[in-house]
Amino acid sequence: MNRLAAALARRIVERSGTDSRVEELRAHLDQREADGHPLSLLDVGSLALLAIRSPRYRDAARSFLASYGVMMLAAISGWWVASWSGLIGSTEAFVAEVFALEEFRFAGIAILGLFAVVAALVATFLVFATRTTVPRAYGMTVLFGLALGVWAVASGAIAQTEAVISDVFAIEAEIDPLIVALWYSALSLPIIGGIVVLARQSFVRAYSMVLLFGAAIALAVTASRSVGGIEAVIGELAGVKDLQINVVRALAAYAAVMLPVTAAFTTLTKLAGRPLRSTTRAVDETPSA
Amino acid sequence: MRLNELRLLILAAIAEEPLHGYAVAEEIKVLSNGHYTPRPGALYHAVDKLVDARLVELDREEAVDGRVRRYYRLTRAGRETLTAEAERRAATAAAALGRIGHINPAT
Numbered sequence: 001m002n003r004l005a006a007a008l009a010r011r012i013v014e015r016s017g018t019d020s021r022v023e024e025l026r027a028h029l030d031q032r033e034a035d036g037h038p039l040s041l042l043d044v045g046s047l048a049l050l051a052i053r054s055p056r057y058r059d060a061a062r063s064f065l066a067s068y069g070v071m072m073l074a075a076i077s078g079w080w081v082a083s084w085s086g087l088i089g090s091t092e093a094f095v096a097e098v099f100a101l102e103e104f105r106f107a108g109i110a111i112l113g114l115f116a117v118v119a120a121l122v123a124t125f126l127v128f129a130t131r132t133t134v135p136r137a138y139g140m141t142v143l144f145g146l147a148l149g150v151w152a153v154a155s156g157a158i159a160q161t162e163a164v165i166s167d168v169f170a171i172e173a174e175i176d177p178l179i180v181a182l183w184y185s186a187l188s189l190p191i192i193g194g195i196v197v198l199a200r201q202s203f204v205r206a207y208s209m210v211l212l213f214g215a216a217i218a219l220a221v222t223a224s225r226s227v228g229g230i231e232a233v234i235g236e237l238a239g240v241k242d243l244q245i246n247v248v249r250a251l252a253a254y255a256a257v258m259l260p261v262t263a264a265f266t267t268l269t270k271l272a273g274r275p276l277r278s279t280t281r282a283v284d285e286t287p288s289a
Numbered sequence: 290m291r292l293n294e295l296r297l298l299i300l301a302a303i304a305e306e307p308l309h310g311y312a313v314a315e316e317i318k319v320l321s322n323g324h325y326t327p328r329p330g331a332l333y334h335a336v337d338k339l340v341d342a343r344l345v346e347l348d349r350e351e352a353v354d355g356r357v358r359r360y361y362r363l364t365r366a367g368r369e370t371l372t373a374e375a376e377r378r379a380a381t382a383a384a385a386l387g388r389i390g391h392i393n394p395a396t
Contacts, residue, residue: 009329020350020357021333024310027356028329031311046330053334 002038009044016051060127066271068123075115079108123272129199130273137196141188149181198262199269207262214254218247290342292374295327295335300344300363300371307348307362310336336361344370 006029013025025047032039051057082088088106096104129137152158158175165173194213198206221227227245235243292300295317302308302316313336314327327335339345344367348360363371 020359023357024359025329025333027309027353027358028311028314030354030356032329043328043330046328048330050330050334 005039005041005044006033008041009039009047012044012047012051015056016047016054021054060131063130063272064123064127067126067268068119070268070271071119071123072116075112075119079112083108123268126199126269126272129196130269132196134193134196137192138189141192142185145181145184145188149177149184153177198265199273201266203263203266206266207259210258210262211255214251214258218251222247290338290344290370292370293335294325295331296339297371297374297378298325298327299332299335299339300367301375303345303361303363304368304371307360309351309358309360311358313361339367343367 009029010026013022013029016022016025029039052061079088088108092104092106096102152161158177162173162175165171165175198209201209221230227247231243231245234245235241290296298317298320299313301320302313308316310329310333314329314332317332318326336345340347340361343364345361346364348362351358351360
């Protein structure tokens with residue numbers, strides 16, 4: 001336990017803000033070790049709290065709170081406006097009619113609670129995305145996927161998922177973990193890479209890049225004569241016969257949808273990337289005479 | 290600035306001479322008769338707060354075995370604050386002991 005605590009303490013100390021503070025804490029731990037006073041887990045905890053309070057992590061915490069606060073404020077005010085304008089009521093009536101239910105009511109608190117959890121994850125990811133590089137972000141995504149995959153195989157979650165898919169879509173579902181892992185690795189690279197790159201752009205540049213990406217996909221789909229195949233797949237899934245996709249209209253719809261999405265994304269990444277009030281201060285004071 | 294137990298002990302520890310962080314922790318053990326050993330994270334956070342409040346300042350940095358030790362000393366304001374706080378606590382302790390008959394403040 002003592003060796004584990006010492007290893008943890010040194011790992012935390014390496015990340016404790018300024019270089020002089022790191023050196024100071026190393027000297028402290030060295031001396032303590034030389035004096036034969038072992039570290040406890042409470043000592044490690046206190047060092048972790050010290051690291052969190054360092055300017056580096058304090059700025060990240062403020063950035064997290066800023067982006068999380070904006071998301072929650074938007075959700076609460078959006079919900080209130082939707083209730084006040086009757087949109088919630090009409091949606092409830094629509095859902096009840098579509099699914100032939102006697103009555104349907106949204107559980108407002110539960111939905112906001114779920115949003116609060118999702119927003120916390122999104123804010124954490126944005127704070128991370130604005131402070132890392134594409135290789136690191138991709139590496140962590142792959143590691144996360146690997147851990148999730150191992151857990152899914154070991155816990156039998158894959159078999160349960162197969163059963164649910166078979167039940168819902170009335171098909172014989174069979175999940176090959178290797179194929180899923182390959183798709184996950186291939187798809188997460190452009191998605192995570194794109195988010196990390198876009199997180200550092202202004203709105204104009206980010207929106208231009210999003211439009212260019214959409215145009216490139218449209219061009220590739222058209223040039224490869226894949227429109228017919230996509231029409232067939234979507235038509236089959238949506239139960240629509242002879243679906244015709246107009247590529248120009250689809251691109252215009254994509255541009256319209258991505259405009260507010262990109263605006264919201266760049267606003268949140270600005271908040272997540274830069275704290276409202278910088279707390280970085282010069283800790284490396286020179287000794288006064 | 291409000292002085293809690295740890296901050297008061299840090300000021301007292303460096304009242305005679307500048308000390309580095311580890312020596313401050315050891316001195317606090319002596320001052321408290323071994324009853325209190327500050328956790329390293331709490332100690333350095335308290336030192337930062339005292340530096341921010343200009344009660345403590347950096348005296349010098351020394352390299353020992355390739356590691357940099359930073360020595361802290363009391364400022365004039367720090368000494369005045371320590372004196373005032375120690376006198377206030379001593380008066381409170383004397384009054385409390387007087388109530389339970391250990392000391393008679395009147396004598």
